[in-house]
Amino acid sequence: xxxxxxxxxxxxxxxxxxxxxxxxxxxxxxxxxxxxxxxxxxxxxxxxxxxxxxxxxxxxxxxxxxxxxxxxxxxxxxxxxxxxxxxxxxxxxxxxxxxxxxxxxxxxxxxxxxxxxxxxxxxxxxxxxxxxxxxxxxxxxxxxxxxxxxxxxxxxxxxxxxxxxxxxxxxxxxxxxxxxxxxxxxxxxxxxxxxxxxxxxxxxxxxxxxxxxxxxxxxxxxxxxxxxxxxxxxxxxxxxxxxxxxxxxxxxxxxxxxxxxxxxxxxxxxxxxxxxxxxxxxxxxxxxxxxxxxxxxxxxxxxxxxxxxxxxxxxxxxxxxxxxxxxxxxxxxxxxxxxxxxxxxxxxxxxxxxxxxxxxxxxxxxxxxxxxxxxxxxxxxxxxxxxxxxxxxxxxxxxxxxxxxxxxxxxxxxxxxxx
Amino acid sequence: xxxxxxxxxxxxxxxxxxxxxxxxxxxxxxxxxxxxxxxxxxxxxxxxxxxxxxxxxxxxxxxxxxxxxxxxxxxxxxxxxxxxxxxxxxxxxxxxxxxxxxxxxxxxxxxxxxxxxxxxxxxxxxxxxxxxxxxxxxxxxxxxxxxxxxxxxxxxxxxxxxxxxxxxxxxxxxxxxxxxxxxxxxxxxxxxxxxxxxxxxxxxxxxxxxxxxxxxxxxxxxxxxxxxxxxxxxxxxxxxxxxxxxxxxxxxxxxxxx
Numbered sequence: 001x002x003x004x005x006x007x008x009x010x011x012x013x014x015x016x017x018x019x020x021x022x023x024x025x026x027x028x029x030x031x032x033x034x035x036x037x038x039x040x041x042x043x044x045x046x047x048x049x050x051x052x053x054x055x056x057x058x059x060x061x062x063x064x065x066x067x068x069x070x071x072x073x074x075x076x077x078x079x080x081x082x083x084x085x086x087x088x089x090x091x092x093x094x095x096x097x098x099x100x101x102x103x104x105x106x107x108x109x110x111x112x113x114x115x116x117x118x119x120x121x122x123x124x125x126x127x128x129x130x131x132x133x134x135x136x137x138x139x140x141x142x143x144x145x146x147x148x149x150x151x152x153x154x155x156x157x158x159x160x161x162x163x164x165x166x167x168x169x170x171x172x173x174x175x176x177x178x179x180x181x182x183x184x185x186x187x188x189x190x191x192x193x194x195x196x197x198x199x200x201x202x203x204x205x206x207x208x209x210x211x212x213x214x215x216x217x218x219x220x221x222x223x224x225x226x227x228x229x230x231x232x233x234x235x236x237x238x239x240x241x242x243x244x245x246x247x248x249x250x251x252x253x254x255x256x257x258x259x260x261x262x263x264x265x266x267x268x269x270x271x272x273x274x275x276x277x278x279x280x281x282x283x284x285x286x287x288x289x290x291x292x293x294x295x296x297x298x299x300x301x302x303x304x305x306x307x308x309x310x311x312x313x314x315x316x317x318x319x320x321x322x323x324x325x326x327x328x329x330x331x332x333x334x335x336x337x338x339x340x341x342x343x344x345x346x347x348x349x350x351x352x353x354x355x356x357x358x359x360x361x362x363x364x365x366x367x368x369x370x371x372x373x374x375x376x377x378x379x380x381x382x383x384x385x386x387x388x389x390x391x392x393x394x395x396x397x398x399x400x401x402x403x404x405x406x407x408x409x410x411x412x413x414x415x416x417x418x419x
Numbered sequence: 420x421x422x423x424x425x426x427x428x429x430x431x432x433x434x435x436x437x438x439x440x441x442x443x444x445x446x447x448x449x450x451x452x453x454x455x456x457x458x459x460x461x462x463x464x465x466x467x468x469x470x471x472x473x474x475x476x477x478x479x480x481x482x483x484x485x486x487x488x489x490x491x492x493x494x495x496x497x498x499x500x501x502x503x504x505x506x507x508x509x510x511x512x513x514x515x516x517x518x519x520x521x522x523x524x525x526x527x528x529x530x531x532x533x534x535x536x537x538x539x540x541x542x543x544x545x546x547x548x549x550x551x552x553x554x555x556x557x558x559x560x561x562x563x564x565x566x567x568x569x570x571x572x573x574x575x576x577x578x579x580x581x582x583x584x585x586x587x588x589x590x591x592x593x594x595x596x597x598x599x600x601x602x603x604x605x606x607x608x609x610x611x612x613x614x615x616x617x618x619x620x621x622x623x624x625x626x627x628x629x630x631x632x633x634x635x636x637x638x639x640x641x642x643x644x645x646x647x648x649x650x651x652x653x654x655x656x657x658x659x660x661x662x663x664x665x666x667x668x669x670x671x672x673x674x675x676x677x
Contacts (some may be wrong), residue, residue, distance in 0.1 A: 008552075202534060206530040206533045207534040209522055222497070414498060
């Protein structure tokens with residue numbers, strides 16, 4: 001056989017910089033974070049980010065890689081998480097003897113993984129027979145069913161209060177008691193890295209490739225000898241498993257699970273985070289998880305309207321930036337290394353200016369509107385300017401920058417399409 | 420005579436009340452290059468869809484190397500050694516040319532649904548991929564996303580994916596449709612080379628291609644085969660000439676002359 005191996009497969013150095021290096025940098029970053037003097041609150045935020053990174057990546061195994069739109073992915077995180085909270089209690093009850101007495105809390109994500117896989121295998125069996133709209137509708141039904149059922153079975157799901165556990169029980173693992181937040185941080189960091197590497201490796205397996213092939217053209221897959229239903233089903237099990245792993249991480253971090261965790265709300269949130277991050281890139285869901293978790297925990301301190309901003313952002317991404325944050329980041333990286341970088345930088349600055357103008361108006365309108373509607377008589381006063389709902393200045397700032405911003409953005413778009 | 424590679428016995432296919440295939444009998448010997456021609460709407464594509472498992476026959480038997488395949492799902496028919504191309508390019512548009520071919524090789528290379536190995540670590544898989552790409556002349560475009568290929572290159576990729584899995588019976592559905600004259604010549608040469616030693620069944624409108632390539636020709640009209648024979652027998656057959664009216668009949672003559 002004649003071979004052109006050299007022209008086809010990437011070289012060892014390309015493989016290193018494209019595949020190994022990002023993970024090494026990621027690992028280093030994870031190790032360094034606690035040393036830069038962050039507060040307990042910030043570490044908790046990082047822990048939630050880690051959980052959501054694994055969750056979002058597992059969701060993208062379905063949405064981005066397999067082309068399956070699920071509205072119920074939180075079911076697998078929830079079931080994995082519940083299982084792990086129960087295990088926390090079994091470990092505590094076993095008090096050092098028997099099987100559970102010897103299970104370190106550090107290993108819980110493995111049990112979450114197994115539970116997620118089992119749930120995926122059972123629920124996926126009927127749901128993966130169809131792709132497209134039917135699959136999406138079934139996932140929606142399953143999510144509703146599971147969260148309703150969770151409220152009915154109190155002994156398993158603990159009713160409205162949920163079930164809680166104690167992560168400090170059981171044998172120590174490498175001297176980790178899992179009590180202090182730093183130790184939990186390293187636990188989360190370890191499993192985030194494991195999950196990320198494993199899910200990246202999955203994209204490079206025959207099954208991972210077939211899942212992309214099935215997304216692109218399920219019919220053709222049949223004519224290269226594969227059953228697309230089987231491909232979807234297997235991918236679904238893995239997506240459930242990694243979501244369950246995130247559930248195990250969450251069980252240790254928060255030590256509680258409630259039936260709400262199985263509902264449509266967290267399922268919708270992870271859909272939005274994944275999409276905003278960018279479903280066509282492996283790293284996209286990571287960006288999305290970081291941004292969404294940060295916004296959820298910090299923006300809510302500043303404004304009651306943060307969900308509205310999130311919604312606007314989601315719609316804008318769907319309409320104008322379908323490749324998400326990852327698309328922007330990689331586009332920027334390509335752009336600044338291209339010969340036309342100065343023209344591009346000019347374009348970007350103009351676009352940022354346009355966006356800033358639009359955002360100014362949107363923020364003023366939203367902030368004024370909800371203060372006016374809640375009836376407490378609060379007045380939105382940024383930088384000391386009073387902006388009451390019936391003030392002329394309010395409506396000038398609420399409209400003129402918006403119009404100016406839209407004009408600027410349209411102009412950039414037009415010159416772009418002419419070029 | 421040895422066992423036929425492909426045998427259709429009294430195959431019928433109806434969609435509701437519309438009887439598209441009405442008692443199709445066809446036998447293709449091992450290693451034969453067989454063309455199916457016929458006017459538009461005669462049921463040629465339906466015939467391919469029945470053989471390849473895309474449709475289930477209403478009645479009748481379809482034998483691939485003596486094994487019943489009628490009504491089996493397409494992926495099982497494929498695993499039994501039959502591969503087909505499509506009239507409209509049917510590729511994995513968001514993947515590169517190399518990935519398209521590599522995916523088409525996975526099953527025949529014994530990778531199944533594996534999730535425990537890396538596609539990059541199988542040397543055989545890489546070599547076979549490169550070999551297929553070189554054979555069809557797409558090696559220089561290996562890293563191009565399939566959606567960005569020119570039309571003719573997409574058709575070539577379609578053929579590459581069809582032959583990649585080493586099936587011994589190859590069905591090609593209008594492989595040169597929409598190609599220019601020089602592209603057609605190139606495609607015919609490619610088909611001849613790539614299907615050497617294999618059984619080929621081809622549906623084609625270009626009579627030049629048909630008469631140049633086929634060992635035997637079957638003429639399908641209104642869901643029935645009205646004639647089967649060597650190219651010169653078909654050319655002279657009055658039934659065939661009357662089935663083809665006007666321009667088509669002329670094409671038959673021109674094709675015969677070419």
